[in-house]
Amino acid sequence: MPIRTIIEPFRIKSVEPIRWTTRKEREELLKKASYNVFLLDAEDVLIDLLTDSGTGAMSTAQWAAVMQGDESYAGSPSFYRFRDSVQEIMGYKHVIPTHQGRAAERILFSVMCKKGDVVPNNTHFDTTRANVEFTGAEAVDLLREEGRHPEVIHPFKGNMDVEALEALIQRVGRARIPLVMLTVTNNSGGGQPVSMENARQVSAVCKKYGIPLYFDACRFAENSYFIKLREPGYAEKTPKEIAQEMFALGDGCTMSAKKDGMANIGGFLCTNDDIIAQQEKNLLILTEGYPTYGGLAGRDLEAIAVGIQEALHEDYLRYRITSTGYLGRKLTEAGVPIVQPPGGHAIYLDARTFLPHIPLNQFPGVALTCELYLEGGIRAVEIGGLMFGKAAKMDLVRLAIPRRVYTQSHIDYVIEVLLEVWKRREDVDGMELLYEAPFLRHFTARLCPTAEVAAAAR
The missing domain is CATH 3.90.1150.10 (Aspartate Aminotransferase, domain 1)
Known part of the structure; x- marks a missing residue:
């Protein structure tokens, strides 16, 4: 149905006053x-x-799930509901909770990067770049040319320059690139989406050189909906099906659940690599918490488990x-x-x-x-x-x-x-x-x- 008058697809049950100033x-x-x-x-x-980030309103279903929160230190059933919900969408073998997205970034780059390494991205966001550079690695942005010009209209201005990616790999050498990251949607580039075709091409280059591909997945649901609206062949697919197809192209992801997780706090790190996952869990225990809570209360895990589905x-x-x-x-x-x-x-x-x-x-x-x-x-x-x-x-x-x-x-x-x-x-x-x-x-x-x-x- 075409929308003539924009209405919120929810009813307001609780209100919070805001203060006028002069x-x-x-x-x-x-x-x-x-x-x-x-x-x-x-x-x-x-x-x-x-x-x-973390400023959204939670739904009645999320608040109901909060009441199920089990605060056991290890092996909480809230963790397993959280893990299963994430895996249904992302499909990765290991799901590691963190207190928010930048904690996931810190753990990922601390484990995978060292001084002299190079990490390509379509565009690194501020915390992503800072966590890469804190390890001594170099954060390189490889945004396509149309994404560098605010006035240019293009359906997928968040796309990575695939030719520039391959040229970078050949110039610095595969050994200096521990991973490639693709940010969906591209926040620093104007909130612009990445096409499935671009993700597929980036994935192909990564597989060619044996480099893991990770998604910065903070706004994956919005990116999936833009693909549905703008990319040929996806109009009849659901946002969840589109998200599942995109994540299947990668080896892992970082996620701030404060965005398309629809929660007020939380995040996670995913990977298919057993060895990397163990190293990440070891670091998690040192700075965040046990791997079945990762710095979050059980009620937060429950809110994310529901919210990440509602975002789709x-x-x-x-x-x-x-x-x-x-x-x-x-x-x-x-x-x-x-x-x-x-x-x-x-x-x-x-x-x-x-x-x-x-x-x-x-x-x-x-x-x-x-x-x-x-x-x-x-x-x-x-x-x-x-x-x-x-x-x-x-x-x-x-x-x-x-x-x-x-x-x-x-x-x-x-x-x-x-x-x-x-x-x-x-x-x-x-x-x-x-x-x-x-x-x-x-x-x-x-x-x-x-x-x-x-x-x-x-």
């Missing part, structure tokens, strides 16, 4: 937070689009993709530059084009996130020069939509605020960096508007 209050709060929206208190944010429901996916697309379409109609076409979990503003008067070394993405908060209490996140430094190919501002949290009226409010900022975009000032941490600096960085820095210097 412009003057927000000016003071942002200055106190050193112009880094990560440092704002959540209660001072009206619409929080900082991330879709077509009614939910249709609504989510349609609602996000609505936001993107309204902004595009008004001339606001975004990454095209709209992604599944977020809209990405092209900050370089939005604020062309701000030099790249003055962080146009950070400036735009600050202006969105000042104008309407909206918190977004910069994905660009502050997050990735010199490795940034674009300066984007991500508006990540939490799952099953905000209604269409909230989305309309976001549009209204964005259009106000767009009207007076020439008045937005750049930012100077005052403090940075050695890793993942965007979380704790302190900044100041360039005009204030200049005034203080006079």
Whole structure:
């Protein structure tokens, strides 16, 4: 049935109040937070689009499953329900729970990588890159050319450049590449999907050289639905069938269950390799917990077991993709530059084009996130020069939509605020960096508007 009016495929059973603030209050709060929206208190944010990670609303079925949580230290039945649910979709032999996705990344790369290694990806996300580099390995992005241009419309802009992958393997040698990773959907690349054909080609190259292929599977359900909508031959398949076909092309995955696991905490690491799995479990015990709980309560395992299946429901996916697309379409109609076409979990503003008067070394993405908060209490996140430094190919501002949290009226409010900022975009000032941490600096960085820095210097 064609959707004319977008409605949420759920009823609201419980509500949480959100607090209005004045412009003057927000000016003071942002200055106190050193112009880094990560440092704002959540209660001072009206619409929080900082991330879709762990910020979703759980369903009645998930809350019912929580009550089944068995908190036994070892061999909990909650673990086996969790494992079976994951294996039904991913199909991998070993399922290792972790407290969240970056813990899975740390364990995977700590076991498989060493100094001098090279890890190719379509685009590494911030924690992925940091965990690769922490081992002394090099994280290399191999995004196809169309994915590097926000304005270009292509159905699968998250695809890896397969020719570049093979050229990299031949240049550095197979021995220096412990694994290849494919991120679905490609978060840092604008939430863009990867096609089944591209995954198949990447898998073929990996098999040719005997290199394991791992998926960063955080948003696998959304990627599967985009394949259903856009790739020939998949219209009649269910999102679950598509996901199963894609995971069969790989040797394992990392997963933040805070995304398409529909849970507030948790993640896991999967592999088919018995030796690697044992090494990963040994490290898990050292830093996360016993392999049947991995840093999670039994109730969290139960919530993930249900949520990862719910993420594949077509009614939910249709609504989510349609609602996000609505936001993107309204902004595009008004001339606001975004990454095209709209992604599944977020809209990405092209900050370089939005604020062309701000030099790249003055962080146009950070400036735009600050202006969105000042104008309407909206918190977004910069994905660009502050997050990735010199490795940034674009300066984007991500508006990540939490799952099953905000209604269409909230989305309309976001549009209204964005259009106000767009009207007076020439008045937005750049930012100077005052403090940075050695890793993942965007979380704790302190900044100041360039005009204030200049005034203080006079």
